[in-house]
Amino acid sequence: MTVETISLVDKHAQFSEAWSPKRIARVDNYEVKLAKAVGSFDWHKHDDEDELFLVTQGILHIEIEGQDTIVLGPGEICVIPKGVRHHPIAMTDEVHLMLFEREGVVNTGDNTSSDLTQTIEDL
Numbered sequence: 067m068t069v070e071t072i073s074l075v076d077k078h079a080q081f082s083e084a085w086s087p088k089r090i091a092r093v094d095n096y097e098v099k100l101a102k103a104v105g106s107f108d109w110h111k112h113d114d115e116d117e118l119f120l121v122t123q124g125i126l127h128i129e130i131e132g133q134d135t136i137v138l139g140p141g142e143i144c145v146i147p148k149g150v151r152h153h154p155i156a157m158t159d160e161v162h163l164m165l166f167e168r169e170g171v172v173n174t175g176d177n178t179s180s181d182l183t184q185t186i187e188d189l
Contacts, residue, residue: 074100074122077189078162087165088189099165099186103156111151115168119144119154124161129153 077090077100084104091098103126119128121138128136128144131151136144146152 074162074164078102078122080189084160087186089186090189092169093166095169097165097167097169097171097186099167100189101163101165103154103161103163104159106155107153109151109153112146112148112167112171114148115171116148117146117171118166119146120164120166122162122164124156124158126161126163127155127157129155 072090074090077088081088081100082102084102085107087099087101089097089099103124109129109131119126119138120143121140123140126138128138128146129152130136130146137157138144
């Protein structure tokens with residue numbers, strides 16, 4: 067097995083689609099994914115999984131049901147607990163994200179009929 071460095075900048079440069087996560091690594095039964103955010107995502111929740119957001123470029127707001135909006139800038143993370151409805155919004159032209167989620171998580175959670183529901187592709 068070869069151990070290698072993964073450049074988030076290089077991997078983000080390999081795709082342009084917004085809100086379409088790409089898997090770049092696996093950690094046990096978790097997946098490390100990259101996404102680009104443009105505009106706003108759908109309101110949704112994940113019933114059985116927490117979701118970690120790390121912003122590497124831009125400013126992301128995450129509206130949380132029943133709570134003040136979370137504001138994330140480069141180098142900041144937020145964990146959305148399972149069952150919490152949330153609504154990510156890119157506040158800059160394009161936001162680069164790294165997501166850390168349990169394997170099999172659908173990006174739109176309980177809103178699986180959304181136009182933004184994506185299957186995960188490997189980079």
